[in-house]
Amino acid sequence: MNAIRVVDIVDHHANGAKAGIEVGDTLVKANEFSLESVNDLTSFMSSYTNKPECIITLLNKKGDVSLVRLPVGALGLSLVPVEIENNFNEFLYEDFIKTNKELINKIEIDSALISTASTLEGYKIEEHFGVITYQRFVSSKENTNDISIFNLKRQALEKGANAVIGVNFNFISDVSGGESYTSTSITLHISGTAVRVKKIQPNED
Structure with a gap:
C-alpha cells in the first residue's frame, strides 16, 4: 500500500502543523481519496478549494491511525x-474506517458542489450521470432545504459525481378530509443532474 510521508515541516504556521501533523507521520487518505503520491494530495486540494475543510487519515510513527480535520x-x-505494508495493520485500519465512516462520509457529502444553474462558474463538466431526485413529507416549507440537499448530494456521490446542477425545488400540497375536518400535507420534491466537474486552472481552455 502506498501513501505519502512527512519528512519536513516547511511552514509551522500552515494548516498541517496547526492540525498537529508531525515529521514521520504518513498521510493515507484525504476524505475517501487515497494519497499514493504528492500529486494526489495536490489534485485533491485543488478540487476542493471552495470547501472549508477535509479529513486526512493519518498513520503516525507508532502505526496508530487517526483522523485529522x-x-x-x-x-x-x-x-x-x-x-x-510493513508497519501498517490493514485489518485494524479497515475497522477504524468503518467506525468513523459516518464522519468521513458527511465531510465528503458536504464537499459536493450544488447549483440551480446548468453550469458551475470556474468548473468544467467532465461527465454526466443523469437526473437524481429526492422527496420527503414536511410539516412546513421551513428548515427543509439542508436535509434535502444533503440527500441529493449523497445520491450524486454514490453515482461517482461530485456536483449537482440544475437543482429544482418543488413543494406539492395535498388537502384531504371533509366538512368538519381537513388536513394538509406538503411534499418537497427536489431534483437535479449529477455531474463530475473539474476546476478550471488558469490559462486552461
Whole structure:
C-alpha cells in the first residue's frame, strides 16, 4: 500500500502543523481519496478549494491511525511517497474506517458542489450521470432545504459525481378530509443532474 510521508515541516504556521501533523507521520487518505503520491494530495486540494475543510487519515510513527480535520489548502509540509505494508495493520485500519465512516462520509457529502444553474462558474463538466431526485413529507416549507440537499448530494456521490446542477425545488400540497375536518400535507420534491466537474486552472481552455 502506498501513501505519502512527512519528512519536513516547511511552514509551522500552515494548516498541517496547526492540525498537529508531525515529521514521520504518513498521510493515507484525504476524505475517501487515497494519497499514493504528492500529486494526489495536490489534485485533491485543488478540487476542493471552495470547501472549508477535509479529513486526512493519518498513520503516525507508532502505526496508530487517526483522523485529522483541517482546512482545505496548502499544508506546509514536505512529503515523499512511501510503501507502508510493513508497519501498517490493514485489518485494524479497515475497522477504524468503518467506525468513523459516518464522519468521513458527511465531510465528503458536504464537499459536493450544488447549483440551480446548468453550469458551475470556474468548473468544467467532465461527465454526466443523469437526473437524481429526492422527496420527503414536511410539516412546513421551513428548515427543509439542508436535509434535502444533503440527500441529493449523497445520491450524486454514490453515482461517482461530485456536483449537482440544475437543482429544482418543488413543494406539492395535498388537502384531504371533509366538512368538519381537513388536513394538509406538503411534499418537497427536489431534483437535479449529477455531474463530475473539474476546476478550471488558469490559462486552461
